[in-house]
Amino acid sequence: MTTSVKKTLRRVGYVFEERYLWHTPWIVQFSPLVQPFQHWEHAETKRRFHNLLLVSGIYNSLNHLKDVNPVNEEDLQLVHTSEYIQNIKTQSARLEGGLADTETTFSQYAYDIAALAVGGAFLAAKKIMDGEVENAYVLCRPPGHHALADRGMGFCIFNNIALTAKYLLKNYDSVKKIAIVDFDAHHGNGTQDIFLHEKIVLFISTHQSSNFPAQSGFANEVGEGEAKGTNINIPLPSGSGGGAFKYAFEKVVIPSLEKFEPDFILVSSGLDASYSDPLSSLILSSQDFAFMTKSLVSAAENLCDGKILFLHEGGYSEHYVPFCGLAVIEAMLGVDQVLKDPFLGEIKSWDGTHLAEHQKKSIDEVMVLHGLL
Numbered sequence: 572m573t574t575s576v577k578k579t580l581r582r583v584g585y586v587f588e589e590r591y592l593w594h595t596p597w598i599v600q601f602s603p604l605v606q607p608f609q610h611w612e613h614a615e616t617k618r619r620f621h622n623l624l625l626v627s628g629i630y631n632s633l634n635h636l637k638d639v640n641p642v643n644e645e646d647l648q649l650v651h652t653s654e655y656i657q658n659i660k661t662q663s664a665r666l667e668g669g670l671a672d673t674e675t676t677f678s679q680y681a682y683d684i685a686a687l688a689v690g691g692a693f694l695a696a697k698k699i700m701d702g703e704v705e706n707a708y709v710l711c712r713p714p715g716h717h718a719l720a721d722r723g724m725g726f727c728i729f730n731n732i733a734l735t736a737k738y739l740l741k742n743y744d745s746v747k748k749i750a751i752v753d754f755d756a757h758h759g760n761g762t763q764d765i766f767l768h769e770k771i772v773l774f775i776s777t778h779q780s781s782n783f784p785a786q787s788g789f790a791n792e793v794g795e796g797e798a799k800g801t802n803i804n805i806p807l808p809s810g811s812g813g814g815a816f817k818y819a820f821e822k823v824v825i826p827s828l829e830k831f832e833p834d835f836i837l838v839s840s841g842l843d844a845s846y847s848d849p850l851s852s853l854i855l856s857s858q859d860f861a862f863m864t865k866s867l868v869s870a871a872e873n874l875c876d877g878k879i880l881f882l883h884e885g886g887y888s889e890h891y892v893p894f895c896g897l898a899v900i901e902a903m904l905g906v907d908q909v910l911k912d913p914f915l916g917e918i919k920s921w922d923g924t925h926l927a928e929h930q931k932k933s934i935d936e937v938m939v940l941h942g943l944l
C-alpha cells in the first residue's frame with residue numbers, strides 16, 4: 572500500500588547507507604546445547620524499518636542525505652582513546668574480525684562501517700546546522716550509546732551520539748550547550764560516562780531499571796563536580812508502558828530541557844522499549860514512540876529553532892521495530908499515522924499500559940532529586 576502525504580511537512584533529513592547493514596556481529600555460544608541463533612543486533616530489523624518507509628510512501632517526503640563519508644581517527648579521538656581506535660582497526664582488518672569487548676563481536680571491515688555510521692551522524696548534524704533540513708534521522712549501525720572511551724560494550728563500537736555532540740561543540744560557536752535524550756530501553760551508560768563531568772551537556776535517559784548494563788542508570792547518578800544536576804536517569808520498573816513514559820516526559824524530560832535551554836538536541840533513538848522486544852520488558856506501542864518524538868520535536872522548536880537529530884540505537888523486534896520507526900519519522904515530519912499499525916489493537920488490549928502507582932513513585936523520586944517536585 573502506498574500512501575501519499577499532502578500536508579506541509581517539516582524538512583526531515585534521513586541518512587541510510589546499504590553498508591550499515593553489512594556489519595555482522597556473531598553469537599558467542601553460551602553452551603554446546605544451545606542451537607546457534609542469529610545475533611539480536613542483526614541487519615534485518617533495520618532493513619525492514621527502511622523498507623516500511625519505502626512501501627508506506629513516507630520515504631518520498633524525506634530528504635535522503637547522501638555522500639556519507641567515514642570519519643577519520645582524529646574525529647574518533649574526540650571521544651575515544653587512540654589505543655582503542657587502533658585496536659578496533661587492527662582486529663577489523665582480520666578475516667575473522669574481532670571483539671570490542673566480550674559481548675560486542677564484529678566481522679571483517681567493522682571499523683569502516685562504524686566510522687561510516689559516525690560520518691552519517693556528522694553529515695546530518697551539519698545539514699541541520701546549515702539549515703538544509705530542519706531535523707534528521709540517522710538509521711545507522713552499529714549502535715553507540717553503551718560504548719565507553721576505551722572499550723566497546725553492548726553491541727556498540729564507537730559512541731556515535733557522544734562523538735556527534737563533541738563534533739557540534741567543536742565546530743559551531745552557536746552550539747554552546749547540548750541535550751542528549753536517550754529513550755532506548757537500556758541505560759546509555761557510555762554517553763553518561765563520557766559527559767558525567769561536563770556541565771554543557773545534559774544527559775537524560777529513560778530505561779528499564781536493572782536491565783543492561785547491570786548496576787547502571789540509577790536515579791542518584793546525577794553528574795559530578797560542576798556538572799552535578801546535568802545527568803538525569805529515569806529508571807522505570809519492568810512492565811512500564813505508555814502511561815509511565817508519558818508521565819516521565821511531561822514531568823521530567825521536557826521540564827528539564829526547558830530549564831537547561833540547549834542549543835541542539837540529540838536523541839538516542841532505541842526502539843527496544845516496544846511491547847515485543849526480546850531484550851526488554853517494557854510495553855510501548857508505535858503511538859507511544861510518536862508521542863515521545865512529538866514532545867521532543869516540539870521542545871526543540873521552542874528552545875533551539877527545531878534543531879534535533881535522532882540517531883538509531885537498539886531495537887530487536889523484527890516485526891515491530893519498523894512500525895515504531897515509522898511512527899518516529901511521521902512525528903518528525905508532522906503527519907499523523909499514514910499506515911495502520913496492525914499490532915496496535917493487541918497492545919491496547921493489554922492491561923498495564925497505564926501509569927501504575929509504583930511507576931509514578933519511581934518517577935517522582937527523580938523529580939525530587941532534580942528539584943522538579
Ligand SMILES: [Zn+2]
Nearest residue numbers: 755756757885
Ligand atoms: Zn537498547
